[in-house]
Amino acid sequence: MKLVKSLLLGSAAGLIAVGGAQAADLPVKAKAVEYVKICSLYGAGFYYIPGTDTCIKLGGYLRAEVALNTNSDYGAQTTTNNGSRNRLTNYYTMRAREDLNIDTRTATEYGVVRTFFDGVFSWTTGNYQGLGSATGGTQYSGTLGLNAAATGLAGSSGGAVNSTDGNTSGGSLGVYYAFIQFAGFTMGKAVSQFDAPWTNYPGNNYDSLVGGSGTVTGVNQFSYTADFGQGITAAFSAEDATQYYQAGNLNMTGATAAGMVGGSYGTNSIGGSRSPNLVAMLRVDQAWGLFQASVAAHDNHVGYYGATEITGHPDDKWGWAVQLALSIKNIPTGAGDVINIQGVYTDGATRYNFQNLAGSTYSMFGNSGIAYQSVGFANAPDTVYVTGSSQETVKTWGFRGAYTHNWDPYWNTAIYGAYAQAQFGSLGKTTLCGVGGAAGVFGGLAGVTGCNPDFAIGQAGIITRWTPVKNLTFSADLAWTHLDQKYSGTVGVTPSSVTAKPTAFYELKDQDTITLLLRAQRNW
Secondary structure, rough: HHHHHHHHHHHHHHHHHHHHHHHOOOOOOOOOOOOOOOOOOOOOOEEEEOOOOOOEEEEEEEEEEEEEEOOOOOOOOOOHHHHHHHOOOOOOEEEEEEEEEEEEEEEEOOOEEEEEEEEEEEEEOEEEOEEEEEOOOOEEEOOOOOOOOOOOEEEEEEOOOHHHHOOOOOOOEEEEEEEEEEEOEEEEEEOOOOOOOHHHHHOOOOOOOOEEEEOOEEEEEEEEEEEEEEEEEEEEEOOOOOOOOOOOEEEHHHHHHHHHOOOOEEOOOOOOOOOOOOEEEEEEEEOOOOEEEEEEEEOOEEEOOOHHHHHHOOOOEEEEEEEEEEEOOOOOOOOOOOEEEEEEEEEEOHHOEEEOOOOEEEEEEEOOOOEEEEEEEEEEEOOOEOOOOOOEEEEEEEEEEEEEEEOOOOOOEEEEEEEEEEOOOHHHHHHOHHHOOOOOHOOOOOOOOOOOOEEEEEEEEEEEEEEEEEEEEEEEEEEEEEEEEEEEEEEEEOOOOOHHOOOOOEEEEEEEEEEEEEEEEEEE
């Protein structure tokens, strides 16, 4: 019996040992999975970041488009190779773009803390960039490391070189918005508080409308917005002046007739940044629409009269701008129809009218029945001066607007227009055109019968959109731009070599251009 008992106990101990070893090999029970939860606090599309009380929303779009009769995407033929309208001018510009935005929000005892980022990845047709004439021929160099005698593509950022556009799998990266909002403050890169809610687009896709401010890719700022309830808000903002708002401070002492034909009225002598633009805005947002009033102050700070400090400098000159915007909804022509209009006046703050994507420099060539070709040119800087003088501001005014009609849930059409006028003071007119328009840098040239640097831009367009399924839209946008310049006569001149125009007689004449944008866009 003792032998049997010993065997049984030994076997049990062995089984327990083996069982313990097997138990040690079993996996530890996993923790419960934290599934992503919907966050309903801030509207559709938000989700809680797992393990936090922060909500996040991802969004964006993919866009494919072609702009016809332009060297840019998407503007008029107004300057350099675009305005020359010869073999250096693109017949089309194509772009593919992916936009990505990230919106995060967290509820705190101070209110919602929000961060927002919007970036774009783009591929755009390049432009030809002229270097002038050499060895009896016109040479052009691009960004691909080509021989100077070859023809190469330059980048697409407003004619500036961008080496990535020429690479097989290159492209360009842009940061539109990157800001924090907390307790009424906005800090970072966001749309200017001066802008109307539709920025450059009262009803259009066309980027280059004059007649108002538009910072569609954001401007660095430090702003505070007060909410008074009932749809009434006010904002006060300090905004970076260097990115969007410097139309030029021109020392006209260096102006030449050839430079003026190219849209250059002297040497741009902007100094270092000294003060941000100061902006205030009041907005009333109701069911019937919206009303907004905006004002801004802009410091014009220039360098020296000459190459060194001892040449002296003019004092700073503050400019200002005021803008009114109105949106009318629920009009009787149809559900969702809307009218958006705005008007602006500037004095030494031109970019609040001739906004950054529109520009304020013009040099446009066309046909002529009495000369080699015709040319229209103009420039609207913030201020002008000559060596020894103070700065003189350039005054502008303008407006833009659109009416959008929805034919049905799938189709809509908008008609839009804009107008802007620039006016020089006595110093600018006397220097460029002399007293009575018969002297000065340009007015005294043989063949000039009228000389006045004042000018106007008129624009009109129509766009139709088709949305066959939700968030997929096809559109066609046709835009016309007219330069109404105040020079007249026929003058012998050598235009800028960038345009490949010869020394010849040119008729001074108003100019027109038409562009068409075809776009497909999928929002998500």
